[in-house]
Amino acid sequence: MTEQHTTETVGADPGRVADPAFDYLLGLGDDALIYAQRLGEWLTHAPQIEEDMALGNVALDLIGQARALLTHAGEVEGPDPVRDEDDLAMLRHEREFRNVQLVEQPRGDFAHEMARLLWFSTYQRALYSALLTSTDETLAGVAAKAVKEVDYHRDHATQWVLRLGDGTEESHDRMQAALVAVHPYVAELGEDHGAARWAAEHGVGVLPSSLIDAVNASVAGVLEQATLSMPDAPRWHARGGRAGVHSEVMGYLLAEMQHLHRSHPGARW
């Protein structure tokens, strides 16, 4: 990192003019892309090969959403020249990514992943349901396809949280510890940022703050059924992802995700 970490540069994209329409779509696409990258790490590491398949399927659904959203973001950003999905995924730097810090966190153990997947898929379900009526027809179309996918992701996470929470003493304690660890990253999902305010005003998108209470209530319902408890409000919570401020792990994630494309531009197989 060669950027200066002064208050003036925090959140700034070097060399690019801020465009809320572009930024809003990047936020949606980057959440899906970065979480897919993390979920892909479970292949060969899940408790069973069947779970490898399940998490791989979830990751592929998210890759599909990211492709559509980033392609559309590139079109919205406009010519000179139009950046396609690969340009945006593989050639942006860390500070240009707009995902929340929740999705970039290391995968932890299986309970951590189910806690994250439950919260994130519940949020995505609320988000895509609201985007069905977006004035951006492409975005509404992506949402219509994605809402069915994330509904299943949420069901999968719910099933596991129920079983781990209401399972053995050890599985219960580890599931509860996972919720406590993930919880500080949840609030960022509900924080309004400049691009979201613009999108909500123009009927393109929705204010994150209008979604988060219902998301937390839905998760709380699952936790209660699973004999788990919603963690207390954290003393610290993540923020800044929508402005390009990420945690240390993000650089390593991007290095792994982008190195092939950067080493061999346009590589195909």
Next chain:
Amino acid sequence: MSSGSWPLWEVFVRARRGLSHVHAGSLHAPDREMALRNARDVYTRRQEGVSIWVVASEDITASSPDERDSFFDPAADKVYRHPTFYDVPEDVEYL
């Protein structure tokens, strides 16, 4: 968790409306609900089906290869069990 700790399930998939469920394979899962979800992820990810049944493998009682002779061979020479064995008289209606 060791791979031997989850029971085995048999998966039956119906490819489309009007067809029967056909055995697609087997998988491991901790319980029947998870078996159904695993079956969805393993056996229908390329639009192979519109309906899935899962059955605990231990609940299936299967014929044994040792019993093949006594079970199946006696049917080989019973041609009269096929409708084609019979000539239908021309003046029989509604047949």
